[in-house]
Amino acid sequence: MAKTQYKMKENINCRYYRGDMPCEPHKQTGTHCQDCKFYDPVSERILIIKLAAAGDVIRTTPLVRRLKAEMPQSFIMWVTDFPELVPSDVDLKLRINEQTFSWLKNIYYDIVINLDKEPAAISLAESVRAKRKFGFGMDKYGHCRPFNNIAKHAFLTGLWDDVGRANTKSYQEEIFRICGYVFSGERYILQKNSAREWNLREPSPVVGLNTGVGSRWPTRLWPDDYWKILTQELKREGSGVVWLGGPGEHSKNERLADSAGGCYPGHFPFAEFIDLVNQCDVIVTQVTFALHVAIGLSKRIVLMNNIFNRNEFELYGLGEIVEPPEYCGCFYASICPHGSMEKISPMSVKEAVLRQIDYIRLEK
Numbered sequence: 001m002a003k004t005q006y007k008m009k010e011n012i013n014c015r016y017y018r019g020d021m022p023c024e025p026h027k028q029t030g031t032h033c034q035d036c037k038f039y040d041p042v043s044e045r046i047l048i049i050k051l052a053a054a055g056d057v058i059r060t061t062p063l064v065r066r067l068k069a070e071m072p073q074s075f076i077m078w079v080t081d082f083p084e085l086v087p088s089d090v091d092l093k094l095r096i097n098e099q100t101f102s103w104l105k106n107i108y109y110d111i112v113i114n115l116d117k118e119p120a121a122i123s124l125a126e127s128v129r130a131k132r133k134f135g136f137g138m139d140k141y142g143h144c145r146p147f148n149n150i151a152k153h154a155f156l157t158g159l160w161d162d163v164g165r166a167n168t169k170s171y172q173e174e175i176f177r178i179c180g181y182v183f184s185g186e187r188y189i190l191q192k193n194s195a196r197e198w199n200l201r202e203p204s205p206v207v208g209l210n211t212g213v214g215s216r217w218p219t220r221l222w223p224d225d226y227w228k229i230l231t232q233e234l235k236r237e238g239s240g241v242v243w244l245g246g247p248g249e250h251s252k253n254e255r256l257a258d259s260a261g262g263c264y265p266g267h268f269p270f271a272e273f274i275d276l277v278n279q280c281d282v283i284v285t286q287v288t289f290a291l292h293v294a295i296g297l298s299k300r301i302v303l304m305n306n307i308f309n310r311n312e313f314e315l316y317g318l319g320e321i322v323e324p325p326e327y328c329g330c331f332y333a334s335i336c337p338h339g340s341m342e343k344i345s346p347m348s349v350k351e352a353v354l355r356q357i358d359y360i361r362l363e364k
Contacts, residue, residue: 190296202240208280
């Protein structure tokens with residue numbers, strides 16, 4: 001029996017090419033590489049390493065807009081702890097694990113961008129092969145190091161408190177600069193994937209109160225009594241109140257809703273939480289995941305901040321930052337002996353919320 005001869009071309013630089021299985025155009029039309037009208041050559045292969053936290057993943061998405069604008073034929077891969085938050089503009093979203101790490105470090109890239117300083121991220125960035133690397137890698141002792149002088153400023157702000165306090169660049173300005181770009185106001189990319197029906201039964205405008213701060217910097221917590229006073233004041237003004245948070249805030253939000261009023265529908269996975277925030281008009285929050293969701297949804301924002309450099313936060317003109325009247329000096333501290341969050345009064349937050357409500361009314 002004569003052997004069948006396969007003399008076929010493989011376009012391995014095509015966006016659709018898989019190597020281990022038929023590509024989508026072949027499955028749909030039966031086409032082969034040598035005569036494929038769907039052939040889409042990749043110009044640059046880019047790896048983004050931004051593992052955590054969830055809010056930081058969201059606030060890194062403006063960089064994808066610029067990368068796609070500058071290199072529209074690029075193939076972008078993003079490795080993270082939260083692939084569900086990575087925008088669809090990214091060609092391949094990967095969750096970091098041992099298998100992913102082993103595979104990624106054997107691929108050749110045109111560009112690698114690592115914006116994390118944690119061991120897993122710098123180890124991966126140092127290991128992968130690439131024509132150009134931006135951000136942070138690992139020195140021979142396992143420490144974080146900047147890949148080049150452009151990343152040196154961001155490296156030093158995390159190394160020395162006095163340099164961090166003196167910083168005047170937002171996170172977006174910094175990451176764009178690290179990659180050789182100038183930040184031009186590129187917005188977040190946040191997809192809404194939930195079709196949940198909400199019955200909040202709260203009057204409009206609705207103010208979302210996000211009570212959690214995570215476990216790393218508990219000094220950002222606002223006293224429960226202050227949340228109660230704020231709720232009572234807002235309801236007196238005719239506003240609705242919805243309590244927001246994750247599993248860590250569940251019992252607290254139940255107590256606050258019972259004692260102060262407002263609606264607490266519960267805690268939810270990312271997609272539903274994003275949709276719940278989208279039901280609100282104004283969000284009151286500390287520096288946490290809800291802040292970046294609110295920015296991504298273009299909600300009006302009142303941000304309470306006590307230990308971070310306010311210049312770090314790009315609010316895109318969507319709100320204002322409320323801070324203690326006097327700086328306590330507890331920069332990035334997990335414990336504040338001065339009780340700085342207690343110095344942010346409920347009335348000052350209420351007034352900020354009312355200013356945001358006035359802005360919404362003016363827009364209408």
